[in-house]
Amino acid sequence: MRVCEHDSLRVRKWKSELLAFLAETKRHCGIGGGNLCNSETLYAAPAMASRYGYYLPSPLIFIENRTRSVYFCLHRRLRALKHWMKSKGFQWSDDALGFVETPEEGIAVRALRELKEGEVVAKMPKEACLTTKTSGAREIIEEAGLDGHLGLAFAIMYERSLAGDSPWAGYLQLLPDQECVPIVWTLHEVNHLLCGTELHQTVQEDKTLIYEDWKENILPLLDLAPSKLNPKFFGIEQYFAAKSLISSRSFEIDDYHGFGMVPLADLFNHKTGAEDVHFTAMPSNDESDTDVDDCNNEEGIVEEEALAQNSSIYMSELNTANIGNRIVIDSESSSVSEDDTSMLEMIMIKDVSSGTEVFNTYGLLGNAALLHRYGFTEQDNSYDIINIDMKLVLQWCSSMFSDRHSRARVSFWRRLDYSACGSQNSEYFEISFDGEPQIELLILLHIMLLPDDAYHKLDLSVSIAGNCVESSGTTLLNDNIFPNKAFNTSKKSMLPKNVCDALLSLADMRESLYGLKSIEEDIEALGRCSLVREKKLYNSLVLRINERKILRKLRNYASQSFKTPNHSSPRKKLKRTTKRTS
Ligand SMILES: C[S@@+](CC[C@H](N)C(=O)[O-])C[C@H]1O[C@@H](n2cnc3c(N)ncnc32)[C@H](O)[C@@H]1O
Incomplete structure (x- = not known):
């Protein structure tokens, strides 16, 4: 049956039935059940009907099956992640934290019971984090001298290329292919959507620099180690995807590991200036006494600065970068056992009631910085400039x-x-x-x-x-x-x-x-x-x-502010508010 005017009414009816169904699923399956199919099913079903010009005999049966399959697919993938995390020594309490899918933020962490300030809600072993030191690509990375984010991007592509054989397979299967940050938008989208904004030039420059990085550093490795590396997983698109994941979900671990992907910690979403939980770490035993934050900070800044070429967005991100996806070494509130330097922790910094989302903070960032690094914005963001x-x-x-x-x-x-x-x-x-x-x-x-x-x-x-x-x-x-x-x-x-x-x-x-x-x-x-x-x-x-x-x-x-100057009034001395440092 072809779609005609009369049919479009049916599409609308179908859509309203869908909405009712979603509400129903939400009631039955909890927060995740109804929402997770919003984006996929709600919009896919009528569009499919119009595109193919027919209706399935019973939309609701179709929707129900599809919803179930989407829900159970995510459910299976989350279960696989939890199973993998348990096997690698991650610790969290199943009665304290729940993981749900939301259409706006992707996966979110919710409190399943009341959580108290000071409570350690999750512990992550450093050795189970994906870093340039733990990845199977370590040797290639070190031989090629791939530093910082470049090395980590290579490690992610390498582990992805191993698929089920990667020790991080259980983690990687739940990661998005890429985060929707502007570096992965097409040039047309960047020019069209960001025109005039604080991000326009920055992203244009980023895209060029990231491409050059790949061409100079990754491409030659494919020729050097053809037996070890499948080019399909190390192309420019895969490199941009890895960079988007690093920008949106990497953490600074310690002096030894540098930046890395920290499963579990990276499931927490962001709320500006109103976070509930902090990411903490103790320096590893392999390290000298140097301040972990400072050391890694320096490496990060060098690379980010090169990337952003002094962009103001990046400068404001860097100025606030000692919080967010970074280490907070807080010896007073931390209950990390004094000698347990092998674990990272998520510690509650305030009480959270049961059923509410538990937020981390990625820093005090304006919308340009949030969109740049994490791919989202906040409606009323007082850090905007x-x-x-x-x-x-x-x-x-x-x-x-x-x-x-x-x-x-x-x-x-x-x-x-x-x-x-x-x-x-x-x-x-x-x-x-x-x-x-x-x-x-x-x-x-x-x-x-x-x-x-x-x-x-x-x-x-x-x-x-x-x-x-x-x-x-x-x-x-x-x-x-x-x-x-x-x-x-x-x-x-x-x-x-x-x-x-x-x-x-x-x-x-x-x-x-x-x-x-x-x-x-x-x-x-x-x-x-x-x-x-x-x-x-x-x-x-x-x-x-x-x-x-x-x-x-x-x-x-x-x-x-306008006032006609009155030269006869007594003069007031101006005090400098800033001073040039160089
Ligand atoms: C560290 S991950 C957090 C977990 C993520 N939601 C997931 O599905 O795995 C960071 C990404 O989560 C999303 N996110 C975090 N906080 C958000 C917020 N307040 N609003 C919208 N998206 C958010 C963004 O896509 C961001 O790049």
Whole structure:
């Protein structure tokens, strides 16, 4: 029977029967039962009906069978994981933690009884974690000198290539092929969905660098060890997939193991600033007394920095990176037996009632960082920021002043020891979640807008002060640029009108990077979008909208901060809030 108009009504009816069925399954099978088939069955069944132009005689029988098979398939896979973990010496209590599938977050960990602060809810043997030291590929990795994440990506591909023969088979069978982070999106998706956002350039660069890494380091190994390595498992797609798993689920284990995949610990989902559980470790006996966190941190930073080329997103991730998927060595609250350095632990940091999800934290991260590393966003994320590139500021300058004027004022600003964030090649200014611009940007705009005579006077005073810029230059600057006593650096309030106008222009220029669609259109699109079926679109819209809301706040800030300078009021000295370190 072909699908006709009349049939589409049946598809709708089918869908509503499905929804009722799912609700019913949910009641019977608990949290996982109803939800797990949402994405697969609910949308697949009517689509299949339309595509193939027929209906199964009894949709409900079909759905029921399918739901059962999906449910039991996951159930079987979870059971296999638990069996594997028990055999490898993982410890957790079956009456304390349950694992369920949710359409939005994938697998989640729930409390099956009340959990108390300080309780160790899981222990993971370091030797059972998948690292460059434990993998069967260790020799190849060491001979080839594959460090850090590169080596771990190779280890994951290698163990995957062994399928059932891998000692991690029971773990790998439950891992997704890849995490839906932007590095695995197509270039078209990156350009289309991330255009204008803080992630756009970063992800473009990531993709190029990851490809180069693979070509330089992995590809040659396939020729060197053809008998040991099946190229099917070491291709560029497999490398991107492994990198996505590392970015979303690897942990820093210790100085000896470095980063690795930690089964069980990686089942906990994230909640910003409201986690219930912490991941902890003691340094292994093989290690020196060096601080584990610091050592590994350094290695991670080197690699991540290379990857992100000083991207602001990465810098903010790194700044908060001592929590999240990292080690918290907390000797007071930890009940790891003093000499048991071979185990990692998950410790409750607050009470959790029975039936609720148990969350870890991956750090205090804004949406750009969350999407970048983990492939999801949060609706109201107070760690969001937006950046205004120095290039954009210079573009605004050249629309207002001659090149000579702009160059002289920027170099004067630098001479006063001010700088933006990032490196010389990719400098940017942060706008906070509340829409407040970084003080260095305000000062640069002030200097840029100074009338020539005031500027020359100031330039002369600073030159006379010579090497004493640090002590007297700032005072001179304060006296000349901020004659308004109401200006308060901590509140950054009461700016001259021309600076406010400059901020408004910069907000418009930054906004134009998002393309022709307005924020209202984005909000409407988000309302129509399904997180489960259109994950990439959904998360990129949340990112765009929240960034644009910050620009809106910047505009409000600029409109409300305006005050006509009153040169007769007593002068207030500006105190520097940041200092260049290099
Ligand atoms: C360490 S794993 C957590 C376990 C994972 N849910 C699973 O199915 O195995 C990290 C991944 O879980 C998902 N995730 C974690 N927290 C989330 C959240 N708050 N919202 C949506 N997805 C989340 C993301 O896909 C992320 O990349």
